[in-house]
Amino acid sequence: MQPDFKRLIRICDSVNRTITRIPHKAATLAVNFSKERFRKKNWLDTSEHPWKKTKKRKGSTLIKSGRLKRSIRQIHVGADYAIIGTDVPYARTHNDGGTFTGVETVRTHSVKAHKRKAYIRAGKRVKAGTVRAHIVKSHKRRFKRTFAQRKFIGQSQHLTNQLTGMIQSEIQKAIRV
Structure with a gap:
């Protein structure tokens, strides 16, 4: 029996x-996986880790303008690898979480006259009243901000399993020709 070399x-x-x-297919799969994290509001590794809810803002978590979600894309695709990422400067802060301190400059600005409600500040009661219009001079202030980790991009066992399944099925299809 002669082997079929053409086949x-x-x-x-x-x-x-x-x-x-x-x-290229792996990069597309990884980008879709990361964008799906915004819809599901969780991180999926070996198990599901829901994102911490926001207290101050209504609407979807991590989506105000949609810039962060839209920015996730293929950065570089080589012969045997694919890199996905984002160019948004605050992406790492939200993905990794943590506390950040620093100094920020407040520009000179004017404050319009308005009515103030009563409130308590440092244990003392501040009465309601009218605040006159005034100008705030430029100054610096320290800040300390804490961000909860809301992972949406990175290594995931679930994504690895999806990629493995995709590679196996593509190779199986190619062999069946």
């Missing part, structure tokens, strides 16, 4: 084409 060459070519397309 073997066809299978090898098909597998080779598939291997060159896999990194």
Whole structure:
């Protein structure tokens, strides 16, 4: 019995084409996985880790303008790897969480006249009243801000399993030619 070399060459070519397309498909799969984290509001690794709820703002967590979610994309795709990421400066802060301190400059600005409600500050009661219009001079102030970790991009066992399944099915399709 004579081996069918033409069929073997066809299978090898098909597998080779598939291997060159896999990194692009993997990058697309990873980008979709990261964007899905915004819809589901959780991180999915070996188990599901829901994001901490925000107290101050109504609406969807981490989505005010949609810039962060839209910025997740393929950064670089090579022959055997794919890198996805974002160019938004505050992405790492939200993804990793943590406390940040620093000094910020407040520009000179004017405050319009308005009515103030009564409140308690440092244990003392401040009466309601009218605040006159005035100008606030430029100054610096210290800040300390804490951000809860809301992971949306990174290594995930669930994503690795999805990628493994995609690679296996693509290779199986290529061999069946």
